[in-house]
Amino acid sequence: MIEVTDLIYDYPAARAVHGISFSVRPGAVLAMVGPNGAGKTTLLRCMAALDTPTSGRIRIAGLDTQEDPRGVHALLGYLPDFFGLYDELSVRRSLIYAARSRGVPAARAGAAAEAAARRVDLHDRLETRAGELSRGLRQRLAIACTLVHGPRVLLLDEPASGLDPEARRALSDLVTSLSGEGITLVVSSHILAELEDYSTDMLMIRDGRISGGGVVSAGLAAETAHAHFVIAHPRPDLRETVARLGVTVEQATDLTATVAIPGGPDQEAAVLAQLIGAGLPVRSFAPARRTLEQTYLEEAGRSPATPSKGAAA
Amino acid sequence: MNPELQRNLWLEASPRRAAWAAVAVAGVYAAVYLAADGSEPGELGRALGAVGAFIFFASALVWGVRLAGQSVASEIGERTWDFQRLSALDPWSMTWGKLFGATALAWAVGLAGLVVSVLAYAFLAGPGPALLFAVAAVALAVLLQASGFAAALIGVRKARAEGRLNTLRSAAGGVFSILFVLFAIAVASAMSRFFFVGGVTDFTPLQDAQPVRFWRASVDPNLFTTLSLVAFAGWALVAAWRLMRLELQKQNGPLYWTAFLLFAAFWTAGQANPDFDVARVNGAELDPTALARWGAAAAVFLAGVYAAAFAEPADRVRLRRFANPASGWTVQVPAVAPALALTVVAFLGVIVSVLGLPAAAVDDEDFGRLQIVLFAAAALAFVLRDLAVIAFFRFGPRPKRGDFGAVLALVLLYGLGALITSNLGDAVALALPSPEAPLISLVSALVQAALIGALALRRLRGPEGSVTAA
Numbered sequence: 001m002i003e004v005t006d007l008i009y010d011y012p013a014a015r016a017v018h019g020i021s022f023s024v025r026p027g028a029v030l031a032m033v034g035p036n037g038a039g040k041t042t043l044l045r046c047m048a049a050l051d052t053p054t055s056g057r058i059r060i061a062g063l064d065t066q067e068d069p070r071g072v073h074a075l076l077g078y079l080p081d082f083f084g085l086y087d088e089l090s091v092r093r094s095l096i097y098a099a100r101s102r103g104v105p106a107a108r109a110g111a112a113a114e115a116a117a118r119r120v121d122l123h124d125r126l127e128t129r130a131g132e133l134s135r136g137l138r139q140r141l142a143i144a145c146t147l148v149h150g151p152r153v154l155l156l157d158e159p160a161s162g163l164d165p166e167a168r169r170a171l172s173d174l175v176t177s178l179s180g181e182g183i184t185l186v187v188s189s190h191i192l193a194e195l196e197d198y199s200t201d202m203l204m205i206r207d208g209r210i211s212g213g214g215v216v217s218a219g220l221a222a223e224t225a226h227a228h229f230v231i232a233h234p235r236p237d238l239r240e241t242v243a244r245l246g247v248t249v250e251q252a253t254d255l256t257a258t259v260a261i262p263g264g265p266d267q268e269a270a271v272l273a274q275l276i277g278a279g280l281p282v283r284s285f286a287p288a289r290r291t292l293e294q295t296y297l298e299e300a301g302r303s304p305a306t307p308s309k310g311a312a313a
Numbered sequence: 314m315n316p317e318l319q320r321n322l323w324l325e326a327s328p329r330r331a332a333w334a335a336v337a338v339a340g341v342y343a344a345v346y347l348a349a350d351g352s353e354p355g356e357l358g359r360a361l362g363a364v365g366a367f368i369f370f371a372s373a374l375v376w377g378v379r380l381a382g383q384s385v386a387s388e389i390g391e392r393t394w395d396f397q398r399l400s401a402l403d404p405w406s407m408t409w410g411k412l413f414g415a416t417a418l419a420w421a422v423g424l425a426g427l428v429v430s431v432l433a434y435a436f437l438a439g440p441g442p443a444l445l446f447a448v449a450a451v452a453l454a455v456l457l458q459a460s461g462f463a464a465a466l467i468g469v470r471k472a473r474a475e476g477r478l479n480t481l482r483s484a485a486g487g488v489f490s491i492l493f494v495l496f497a498i499a500v501a502s503a504m505s506r507f508f509f510v511g512g513v514t515d516f517t518p519l520q521d522a523q524p525v526r527f528w529r530a531s532v533d534p535n536l537f538t539t540l541s542l543v544a545f546a547g548w549a550l551v552a553a554w555r556l557m558r559l560e561l562q563k564q565n566g567p568l569y570w571t572a573f574l575l576f577a578a579f580w581t582a583g584q585a586n587p588d589f590d591v592a593r594v595n596g597a598e599l600d601p602t603a604l605a606r607w608g609a610a611a612a613v614f615l616a617g618v619y620a621a622a623f624a625e626p627a628d629r630v631r632l633r634r635f636a637n638p639a640s641g642w643t644v645q646v647p648a649v650a651p652a653l654a655l656t657v658v659a660f661l662g663v664i665v666s667v668l669g670l671p672a673a674a675v676d677d678e679d680f681g682r683l684q685i686v687l688f689a690a691a692a693l694a695f696v697l698r699d700l701a702v703i704a705f706f707r708f709g710p711r712p713k714r715g716d717f718g719a720v721l722a723l724v725l726l727y728g729l730g731a732l733i734t735s736n737l738g739d740a741v742a743l744a745l746p747s748p749e750a751p752l753i754s755l756v757s758a759l760v761q762a763a764l765i766g767a768l769a770l771r772r773l774r775g776p777e778g779s780v781t782a783a
Contacts, residue, residue, distance in 0.1 A: 010629070010630070012474070012475060012627070012629075012708075012710070012712045013710045013711075048395075048399065049562055050395055050398060050399070050562070051473075052562075052630060053630075054630050055630075069561075069562035069563070070401075070561065070562065070563065073398075073399045073400070073401070073562075074401055076399075077399075078395070078399060080392070080395055082392050083392055083396075084388075084391040084392030084393040084396070085393070086320070086324065086391075086393065088323075088324055089320070089323060089324065093320075093323055097316055097319070097320045097323075098396075100316035100319070101316045101317065101320075101397070101400035101401065101402055102399075102400055102401050103401030106314075145396065146396075149401075
């Protein structure tokens, strides 16, 4: 759905993005992570065809951002980190304007506005002025404005910044819901916890370069999950017993062990059955998938970015 | 309805604001009527007409121009501009929706003044002049508002390329560029007519005056002024539309800019008509019509060169693509290029015109044809030097100060250079294009252009290798 090839972006006095290449599959929720100033916003703006890169190509659903920027604009929604709303307009008028300006016919604009408001749970505030909404509700309205024309790709730049826990949970639910509808999302953030719930892939950016191994699984797919179990009575041969079952033991004592379980929930159930079948008195079995932070730190450790003196926007 | 127009009407011309504006206008007229109560009908008409004209001036030409300029700057300040740039509106819809939407209330109030003014004018002078006055007034308002809007867009582009947030101050560069072009055209026009027709007073609109000689035609001055305003208002709208295209990530070719320069040169050169019989200089007959027209055109093109050099953002990516057309990117011709090419053509026209004059008229003891040709070449070389200076400063590590640095450098090079060399005879030709020593001027300007151009090219390479990002 998204292909970025050898992208370079220069500011007048400095290079912000150094030859980045990656691709995002359709329906993915890509967490674009990295420290402040890593170049995430610059990259997102280039992907939204708002800024022109120095060199390199970006294709969104097959459209080149420089050859057909208006085509790209039509099929994506972009929420910048510092977004604005027309404070004097009501929620309804804000959404109708968003719909009309994004090409929704006048006859359908009202319905599209109401549908978008419902999606973000603002349908009971349609007549409220945007300026009277709380930070979290403004965020929802801004997202609704980006969704109102039915984009196939959504780019969100630090969407949870400044939100309270409840609003973050609502945002997380919304992103999960949108992902379920087949929308490809790229979410930029430097706060990993907020991405944990919904991202399927991760791309780490540092100093304008890709750090780690490019786009990697964020851990939700659980290709390599773990399980920690405790048995009721000490078994000095616990490691050997488990290993004989064909399960990879990562660490073990007489009472506890941590095993690697690739394959997800079904495989976890199968391993548990194997342990019990082998006569182990399992009293606790806790699958634990990799967190995004673990993935981030592992990838950061695998291939650190070239040290730099500054940071990119 | 155009969604952008509708949004602006929701925000700018709400029923409450419109009602307050109507009350204010009605109050002004009522006060004038009461003050002039008992006067002759003619005096009352003149008073109401003058007040109406003032209301139009204050609303459409001052308030409206300010609103038009702010219509984009405020979007950036409120961080809604990116959303608008992503919209599905085509550039023309966005342009007119924003231009006339943001100024809707100013237009309503202004037209309330203009209608009264035009009716009073029709009562006093007849319907024909009143109609011309109405058209001229509306065209002038559109010209100024669209120019303010275009200037703001120039400021936005420059600010983005320089890596800073746009502010109202950012639009200043665009305002100056557009004012510079308009001023240069007006001056070139007035000068042409001053020298060859007999006075700039002819240019005063809507007064009894001598007919304007435009090329070989004789045109009523009021009609000429009105048609000129309409034409330039149209070009201002074209400028706003073309700049909006760039904001919406579309690419512009050089066609419209070139066409505008040609039109402005045509308009200016058409007024450069000798108003006297063929003169005699050094005993030879002299008809300077062609020289005057080429000179007027050259002045317009030169203004276009400098305006383009400052108005376009310092975008090294675009310049690299222009320099490397084989890269596969769509080539975007810098606006300086066609203006410079036309300037060269106009200078050649001046030279050919001079060469076409009788020998006795131009070849005297101190000043010959060769000197005229060398002088023209030196003037062009100084233009190249100036472009190199502008590029050097604007592509520097602090692009925010590039415009100021370039202007300061040019002032110093010309002003200080002339001051230092003024007492050194022909040495002044090192700093200025000198008709007395054109060869020295030519060599000096070429050397300066080469040196400063080389430095500018180094800066154009950009920040590759730098690991420090903005």
